[in-house]
């Protein structure tokens with residue numbers, strides 16, 4: 001709010017005149033505002049920025065493994081195809097579902113869990129205005145999605161992915177309240193609207209290093225049933241390419257060392273989920289790799 005108190009008196013012309021009492025002060029203020037605006041834009045719009053809070057984007061030193069994530073589903077056909085392709089290679093994925101899509105296809109959400117994959121929170125409506133959302137809208141988007149998944153699958157996710165990578169300071173306060181960890185990526189295919197799988201495969205394989213998280217889309221935020229052929233074709237090629245290079249496939253929660261869920265409803269009772277047995281009690285951020293261009297150790 002302090003910044004607003006400076007901004008508002010500065011705009012009307014008579015106040016500009018008053019500021020003229022101190023020569024050059026308006027340029028200093030303009031420079032401060034420009035830096036503030038650039039800082040906010042970088043923190044809010046650049047997916048790899050961690051200015052506003054921590055984002056888990058992989059684990060350097062995890063060995064020759066990668067975690068596969070899928071956003072914007074569930075999709076009436078593509079989500080099952082993705083699971084079939086993964087399972088044919090004994091892999092499992094993490095699916096960041098949109099709450100309103102989950103409501104439309106609740107059976108697919110339950111199937112994701114039943115088949116041993118993970119479900120995470122990708123907000124209720126996937127609003128493109130999340131970067132500008134104030135605390136109430138941020139809370140509603142996140143908590144409504146948590147509630148949707150809990151009702152459908154009986155589980156309260158621990159993993160959250162921000163729509164389009166946009167963030168703001170309210171987001172991280174709400175994530176803490178909701179017990180969620182923000183999950184980013186270090187290799188993405190820009191497959192959301194891709195018509196050809198070739199560039200998607202090349203982009204991902206170019207960025208993959210040990211312990212990194214890969215982002216693809218089994219669904220589409222704007223159209224629930226949109227054709228996902230490019231993603232399906234790319235996924236097979238990516239998995240084959242990585243397998244040839246000796247990579248194994250894991251899930252985000254295994255990479256993180258936490259259970260993918262905080263608690264679940266079993267027999268009508270809320271049950272706590274312990275940390276993932278593969279990495280009990282491991283700190284999530286201690287050794288993560290920060291730079292998307294820097295090869296992990």
Ligand SMILES: [Zn+2]
Nearest residue numbers: 071072163164
């Ligand atoms: Zn998305």
